Amino acid sequence: MAENARQGYFNGSRPPFGFRVEKIATSAGPKNKLVIEPAEAGLVREVFRQYLAGSGAKSTARHMNQRGLLYRKHLWTRDLVLRVISDPGVIGTYNWGRLDSRGKCIRPESEWIPMAVERIVDDEIFEMVQELRLRRDPGRNSGRLPSSPLFLAGLLRCSLCGDTCQLESSGKLDPNGEPYRYYNCRRFCRTGKEACAGYRIAVETLDSAIVSHIAEHVFTAERCHEILREFVEDQGILRQKTAEQRRLLERERDELGKRLERWYERIETDSELGDVGAERLRELKAKRDEVVRTLAKLKPMHSVQPYLYKPETIQRFQARLREAFLGSDRATARVYLQNLVDHIVVGEDEIIIEARAGAALAMMSAPGATSPEAAKGEVLAHVVDWRAPVDSNH
Numbered sequence: 001m002a003e004n005a006r007q008g009y010f011n012g013s014r015p016p017f018g019f020r021v022e023k024i025a026t027s028a029g030p031k032n033k034l035v036i037e038p039a040e041a042g043l044v045r046e047v048f049r050q051y052l053a054g055s056g057a058k059s060t061a062r063h064m065n066q067r068g069l070l071y072r073k074h075l076w077t078r079d080l081v082l083r084v085i086s087d088p089g090v091i092g093t094y095n096w097g098r099l100d101s102r103g104k105c106i107r108p109e110s111e112w113i114p115m116a117v118e119r120i121v122d123d124e125i126f127e128m129v130q131e132l133r134l135r136r137d138p139g140r141n142s143g144r145l146p147s148s149p150l151f152l153a154g155l156l157r158c159s160l161c162g163d164t165c166q167l168e169s170s171g172k173l174d175p176n177g178e179p180y181r182y183y184n185c186r187r188f189c190r191t192g193k194e195a196c197a198g199y200r201i202a203v204e205t206l207d208s209a210i211v212s213h214i215a216e217h218v219f220t221a222e223r224c225h226e227i228l229r230e231f232v233e234d235q236g237i238l239r240q241k242t243a244e245q246r247r248l249l250e251r252e253r254d255e256l257g258k259r260l261e262r263w264y265e266r267i268e269t270d271s272e273l274g275d276v277g278a279e280r281l282r283e284l285k286a287k288r289d290e291v292v293r294t295l296a297k298l299k300p301m302h303s304v305q306p307y308l309y310k311p312e313t314i315q316r317f318q319a320r321l322r323e324a325f326l327g328s329d330r331a332t333a334r335v336y337l338q339n340l341v342d343h344i345v346v347g348e349d350e351i352i353i354e355a356r357a358g359a360a361l362a363m364m365s366a367p368g369a370t371s372p373e374a375a376k377g378e379v380l381a382h383v384v385d386w387r388a389p390v391d392s393n394h
Contacts, residue, residue, distance in 0.1 A: 002096075002097065002113055004031070005096040005097065005113040005115055006113055006289070006292060008033070008115055008116060009031040009032055009033060010032040010033060010034045010094075010096075010115070011032070011096060012096075015034055015037075016034075016087060016089045016094060017040055017043075017044065017071065017072070017083075017084055017087070018036065018037060018040045018041045018043075018044045018084075018087075018089070018090060018120050019034045019035065019036060019037055019040070019089065019094075019117065020034075020035060020036075020037040020040075021033070021034065021035075022034075022035045034089075034094060034115070034117045035117075035118065036117075036118050036120065040072075041120045043064070043069055043071075044084055044090055044120050044121065045120065045121060046064070046069065047060055047064065047081055047084050047085060048085060048090075048121050048125055048126075048129055050063055050064070051081065051085055051129055051132070051133075052125065052128060052129055052132065052339075053335065054331070054335045056136065057078040057079075057081040057082050057085075058078045058081075060076070060081045061075075061076035061077055061078055061080065061081050062076075064076045064081075082133075085129050085130075085133065086130070086133075089117055089120075090119065090120040090121050090126065091119050091120075091121060091122075091123055091126045092116060092117055092118065092119040093114050093115070093116065093117070093296055093297070094114070094115045094117050095112040095113070095114055095115075096112070096113045096114075096115055097111055097112050097113050098112050112293075113289070113292075113293075114292070114293055114296030114297070115296070116296060122362070124358060124359075124361070124362035125362060128339065128359065128362065132339075150166075150167055150183075150203065151203075151207045151211075151330065151333075151334060151337075152165075152183065152206065152207060152210060152337075152344065154338075155337070155338075155341055155342075155343055155344045156183055156343075156344050156346055157343055157344065157345050157346065158185035158186075158187070158188075158196060158198065158199065158345075158346060159199075159345050159346060159347035159348075159352075160185065160196050160197060160198070160199075160347075161185060161187050161195070161196040163185055163186045163187040163196065164186050165183045165184060165185055165186060165346060166183070166184065166186045166189055167181060167182070167183070167203070168181075168182045168183070168184040168189050168200065169181050169182070170182070180202070181202070181203040181204075182200045182201060182202055182203060183199075183200070183201050183202075183203060183206055183346070184198050184199065184200045184201075185198035185199065199346050199347070199348060201346065206346075209351075210337075210344065210351075210353070211325045211326070211333060211337075212325070212326070213353070214321070214325055214337070214340070214341070214353065215321055215322045215324075215325035215326050216322070218353060218355055219317070219318060219321055219340075219355070219360060220318075221311070221314050221315075221318070224314045224317065224318075224360070224364065225314075227357045227360060227361055228361070230357070246295065249291055249294055249295050250295065252291050253288060253291045253292060253295065256284055256287055256288040256291065257288065259284055260281065260284050260285065260288065263277060263280055263281055263284065264281075267281075313364060314364070317360075317363065317364045320363075321336065321340075324336045325337075339356070339359050339363075340355060340356055340359050340360055340363070341353060341354070341355055341356065342354045342355065342356050
């Protein structure tokens, strides 16, 4: 069964979600192959879209159930959503032998056998979802960032000391009877000006300045073209390195296969080899399996689609940003901000916005960026079931 999996054939009876089993004829008889199930693959992409748009696993499950989009005739649950978004099979690698059915436990990763399958989602979208899930993990963070009333929470840094910025309020009230609110250096607020002089900026002033600047100036046509140029250059270099590395690994795999065949022939003709031959076979098999696993992880680089260079694609991407950042839905704007901006450094006379070029490129290449009709409901285009802005103790 392990050798069958190494050759790319499926051993199980129930395929992972998004795939189906198709029988193909081989010289050794009929074999099972994993192929994409279009209906389920569409549900996988919808789950990724909902999760990336800001819905948690439970909210995504509820949204799918309310629309009648079931998981193989069953209702979606939080665990099913998390299983789908963490399955490496959706990006082209199905791991056989991961579960030990006898011991009911997960085997060490070194014992897994990777099988190449068709991908359902892009690597960039998959990585964004994993990063978002890690950010939401209550075991890894305090949980305060998602519930913070600050629009720029978690993004601002002080240029003097490098610490994050937090809310600082004064005892005075504005004309509406609300206390004045400011962003200021966390170290200044907690220790004093001896630790850091800090910079106090009104919350409303900085929020509106950042939002309008990102919507109008950060992702201009020139900057988008520059992102594409740098990406193409980096991809060209990586593609050459990847191709060379694949050639070396394939040569090593083939050489190990030939050495295994020679040892099999020696063992068949010389019965005295015994344990020595068996030990040598185990070593060669282990080396070959390691090379095969490395090859499975070494995916070919994707080329940039030609439509990304078209002016209308960039204009549509910019229109989506303006609609999100300058619209009335602050929750949608915050989702875009958290995905497109890595951090913002606040100084005395300048503010530096460090954008995530990869996230911008992934958003430009999303199906919603190619046509107005396809844009409805695509990644980060619309957010559902947001609560109205309330106090932090809601």
